[in-house]
Amino acid sequence: MRAFDTFQSAAFADTLASLAAAFVLGTLIGAERQYRQRTAGLRTNVLVAVGAAAFVDLGMRIAGPVEAVRVIAYVVSGIGFLGAGVIMKEGMNVRGLNTAATLWCSAAVGCCTGADMLAEGTLLTLFVIAGNTLLRPLVNAINRIPLDEQSLEATYEVRLTTDQEALPTVREQLQEALEAAHYPAGDVIAHERAEDQVELVATLVSTAVDPREMDALVQRLAHLPGVEHATWETSTQG
Numbered sequence: 418m419r420a421f422d423t424f425q426s427a428a429f430a431d432t433l434a435s436l437a438a439a440f441v442l443g444t445l446i447g448a449e450r451q452y453r454q455r456t457a458g459l460r461t462n463v464l465v466a467v468g469a470a471a472f473v474d475l476g477m478r479i480a481g482p483v484e485a486v487r488v489i490a491y492v493v494s495g496i497g498f499l500g501a502g503v504i505m506k507e508g509m510n511v512r513g514l515n516t517a518a519t520l521w522c523s524a525a526v527g528c529c530t531g532a533d534m535l536a537e538g539t540l541l542t543l544f545v546i547a548g549n550t551l552l553r554p555l556v557n558a559i560n561r562i563p564l565d566e567q568s569l570e571a572t573y574e575v576r577l578t579t580d581q582e583a584l585p586t587v588r589e590q591l592q593e594a595l596e597a598a599h600y601p602a603g604d605v606i607a608h609e610r611a612e613d614q615v616e617l618v619a620t621l622v623s624t625a626v627d628p629r630e631m632d633a634l635v636q637r638l639a640h641l642p643g644v645e646h647a648t649w650e651t652s653t654q655g
Contacts, residue, residue, distance in 0.1 A: 431533065432474050438530040439470035442542040446523050449549050455516045456503045462523040465496065469527025477532065489528050496524040519549065573621040575602070575635065575649045583643030584615050590641050591619055598634050600626060614645070626651075 443466030447459035469492050476488035500517030522545045529538030575595065579587045588605060595602050602619035610616055631649050639647035 435470050435474050435530045436467055438535050439466040439527045442526045442538055443523055445542055446545050449546055457516045457520050465520050465523040466527035469524040470531035473528050473531025485532060492524055492528060496521050572652050573626050575619040577617040577644050578646040579615055579643045581613050581615055587643050588617055594638055
């Protein structure tokens with residue numbers, strides 16, 4: 418068989434080391450994503466890293482480093498399509514960008530290990546994990562900084578998740594609660610979601626709000642009958 422003729426123990430050991438390193442490093446990245454309950458968790462990141470490593474290692478084995486560079490280029494574009502699958506647009510919000518970027522980095526880790534650059538792959542893994550964990554407090558701190566209303570135009574939205582049956586009642590209660598809190602809504606839009614769920618998005622007329630008042634208001638809304646989840650957010654235009 419041709420398989421016996423092409424088998425080389427040294428090359429096989431090299432491939433095993435590359436795939437094993439990709440598996441371990443992908444597990445480290447994916448474990449953090451799984452803990453955060455993200456769309457692409459442990460198994461997805463491991464498979465992306467191992468798959469990228471396998472393709473690059475195959476290119477190295479068959480045609481050498483030059484062909485491996487071409488394979489890496491295709492891996493980068495292929496992961497772009499995979500990452501697009503975890504990005505979701507809900508109303509004015511886009512979710513999953515960080516998860517898609519993490520998948521992209523997992524592929525880069527796999528490419529490093531497939532190219533026998535295990536130290537570089539380990540270093541990249543540390544940077545990816547640091548970016549997803551150590552920067553989180555900084556992001557939260559920045560988000561808490563009060564907006565300068567003189568230089569920014571802020572749009573405030575209140576979001577409630579309910580079901581189709583309770584939608585009319587919840588919509589009316591939402592509008593009444595906002596009026597009573599002196600934060601009237603200029604528009605209330607319903608977005609259908611999976612499993613017969615509907616998200617109500619109320620865009621406030623106000624250009625500035627008191628965060629403590631909004632937190633208290635959202636907490637009251639969350640306890641209304643039929644409301645499964647309530648939150649508020651702000652978006653800005655410089």
